[in-house]
Amino acid sequence: MRSCSVYGLVVSEDRGVILLIVVAIAFIFVGRRLQRTIDLYGRWRKAIADLQGARASLPGIRKDFRGGFFTLVKVGLVGAFLIWAASNIDVLTS
Numbered sequence: 522m523r524s525c526s527v528y529g530l531v532v533s534e535d536r537g538v539i540l541l542i543v544v545a546i547a548f549i550f551v552g553r554r555l556q557r558t559i560d561l562y563g564r565w566r567k568a569i570a571d572l573q574g575a576r577a578s579l580p581g582i583r584k585d586f587r588g589g590f591f592t593l594v595k596v597g598l599v600g601a602f603l604i605w606a607a608s609n610i611d612v613l614t615s
Contacts, residue, residue, distance in 0.1 A: 536614040540606075547603055551596050558596070561589035 565586040606613060 537610070540610060540614065544603055544607060547599065551599050551603075554592050554596050558589040558593045561585050 565582050568582045
């Protein structure tokens with residue numbers, strides 16, 4: 522099995538490619554969740570600006586915003602894990 526250097530870390534080519542693909546897919550997933558959270562936050566701000574309409578729809582939007590906030594926290598945790606995994610790729614592949 523041949524080895525290569527990725528960002529200064531020596532890993533086997535097969536494991537390194539697979540791990541980079543998994544990390545890329547995870548970043549795409551995290552980015553989509555982050556975009557959804559940003560969109561929900563925009564909807565929430567718009568609803569607050571329109572107080573007359575917001576009184577009727579505030580509980581539902583508040584629930585969506587809380588869900589989006591917790592999604593943002595989850596995205597942060599996943600991002601931190603991915604950074605940790607990328608920095609410790611040599612330990613993970615040995």
